[in-house]
Amino acid sequence: MLAALIIVFREVFEAGLIVGIVMAVTRGVGHRGSWIGGGVLVGVLGASLVAVFAGALSAAFAGTGQELFNAAILGVAVVMLTWHNVWMARHGRALAAEIRAAGEAVVAGSKTLAGLAVVVGVAVLREGFEVVLFLYGVVVSSEAGVGVSILVGGIVGMLLGGGVCALTYWGLLTIPTRHLFSVTSALIAFLAAGMAAQATAFLERANTVTALPQVVWDSSLILPDTSILGRALHTLIGYSDRPTAMQLTVYLAVLGSILLLMRAFGSPRPLTTRAQA
Amino acid sequence: MRMAFAVLNPFAGVLVFVTTMLAFSASPHAQQPDAVAISVKGHHFQPAEIRAPANRPLILRVKNLDATPMEFESVSLRVEKVVAPGGEGVINIRPLAPGRYEFMDDFHQETRGTLIVQ
Numbered sequence: 001m002l003a004a005l006i007i008v009f010r011e012v013f014e015a016g017l018i019v020g021i022v023m024a025v026t027r028g029v030g031h032r033g034s035w036i037g038g039g040v041l042v043g044v045l046g047a048s049l050v051a052v053f054a055g056a057l058s059a060a061f062a063g064t065g066q067e068l069f070n071a072a073i074l075g076v077a078v079v080m081l082t083w084h085n086v087w088m089a090r091h092g093r094a095l096a097a098e099i100r101a102a103g104e105a106v107v108a109g110s111k112t113l114a115g116l117a118v119v120v121g122v123a124v125l126r127e128g129f130e131v132v133l134f135l136y137g138v139v140v141s142s143e144a145g146v147g148v149s150i151l152v153g154g155i156v157g158m159l160l161g162g163g164v165c166a167l168t169y170w171g172l173l174t175i176p177t178r179h180l181f182s183v184t185s186a187l188i189a190f191l192a193a194g195m196a197a198q199a200t201a202f203l204e205r206a207n208t209v210t211a212l213p214q215v216v217w218d219s220s221l222i223l224p225d226t227s228i229l230g231r232a233l234h235t236l237i238g239y240s241d242r243p244t245a246m247q248l249t250v251y252l253a254v255l256g257s258i259l260l261l262m263r264a265f266g267s268p269r270p271l272t273t274r275a276q277a
Numbered sequence: 278m279r280m281a282f283a284v285l286n287p288f289a290g291v292l293v294f295v296t297t298m299l300a301f302s303a304s305p306h307a308q309q310p311d312a313v314a315i316s317v318k319g320h321h322f323q324p325a326e327i328r329a330p331a332n333r334p335l336i337l338r339v340k341n342l343d344a345t346p347m348e349f350e351s352v353s354l355r356v357e358k359v360v361a362p363g364g365e366g367v368i369n370i371r372p373l374a375p376g377r378y379e380f381m382d383d384f385h386q387e388t389r390g391t392l393i394v395q
Contacts, residue, residue, distance in 0.1 A: 051346075054364075062367065063367025133359055134348075137347075205368075242355065
């Protein structure tokens with residue numbers, strides 16, 4: 001039961017962190033509950049669908065289907081996060097500055113809500129896929145008694161993942177509102193860069209990307225990816241205990257691009273903000 | 278000003294990125310990878326110990342002969358790959374330094390094996 005709990009929790013943990021961040025980012029935005037809930041639901045359905053076709057997916061593209069699929073959906077999430085951050089850089093400050101725009105803020109925030117719902121869906125799909133397969137395997141091969149205890153472990157693992165989500169959310173909400181915008185913008189920029197590096201890792205595994213394969217550092221003895229802190233940092237800032245030069249390059253490129261785009265499109269003086277062309 | 282244009286136009290950015298990636302990935306593979314086959318049956322790796330030459334790229338073919346999905350996982354090899362029941366997982370591994378590399382089925386953690394690289 002404990003083994004099952006750990007396996008499931010490990011997968012749900014990452015998704016929990018991301019959902020918690022997205023919830024904090026969209027605080028006060030109308031209908032965010034249904035968007036995020038929808039993202040989670042579509043993620044779970046998608047995970048089940050992908051699990052059913054796991055064999056076919058794996059065999060696709062000369063056996064690299066899983067890796068290419070993961071890289072592709074991570075790429076989509078990176079684009080959505082970038083879009084959100086750039087959009088908020090342009091309109092967020094102005095909106096926060098004008099109290100009268102309370103009604104408008106709801107409309108404005110919901111512009112990128114669809115994008116963030118996609119990010120939630122991707123996170124749940126990626127992590128949920130393995131949970132679905134694992135639990136399916138338990139159900140198929142369950143010897144009487146053993147299966148039930150593993151399922152209980154799995155469910156407790158999921159609940160703990162939900163707890164991570166709630167902790168992340170409430171933790172972020174303790175930040176004063178006037179700083180929350182900067183904090184979540186930074187969080188999302190790092191999240192996106194980390195996801196881009198992860199997508200690169202998948203492309204490397206698929207042998208689609210072969211350049212710069214040197215491992216830049218090895219900190220697996222100090223802070224392994226598999227530890228809980230390593231996993232949290234992996235999700236939040238894209239930490240890796242043995243990154244390749246290519247992963248590091250992509251990470252820095254994406255982080256730099258997001259900051260540049262935020263600066264290029266951002267409105268330094270909220271009062272002169274005009275409608276975007 | 279051209280630089281500014283590239284920064285402001287996300288599509289140009291994506292185009293440059295994709296072209297660069299393709300240029301890199303098109304670089305010729307220096308070596309043909311060696312293939313190593315292993316299968317899982319009754320939640321045991323067969324064989325439980327596999328060998329491969331050092332400093333050469335490898336292709337590991339993992340056949341799952343059980344009725345349940347498995348996840349071939351190795352921290353030291355940096356591999357995580359789900360293999361469907363009756364399916365085969367193809368895993369690309371970069372040239373390795375000599376040593377012992379442990380792997381397991383993440384869904385049945387008592388199912389373990391070793392890759393010995395010489």
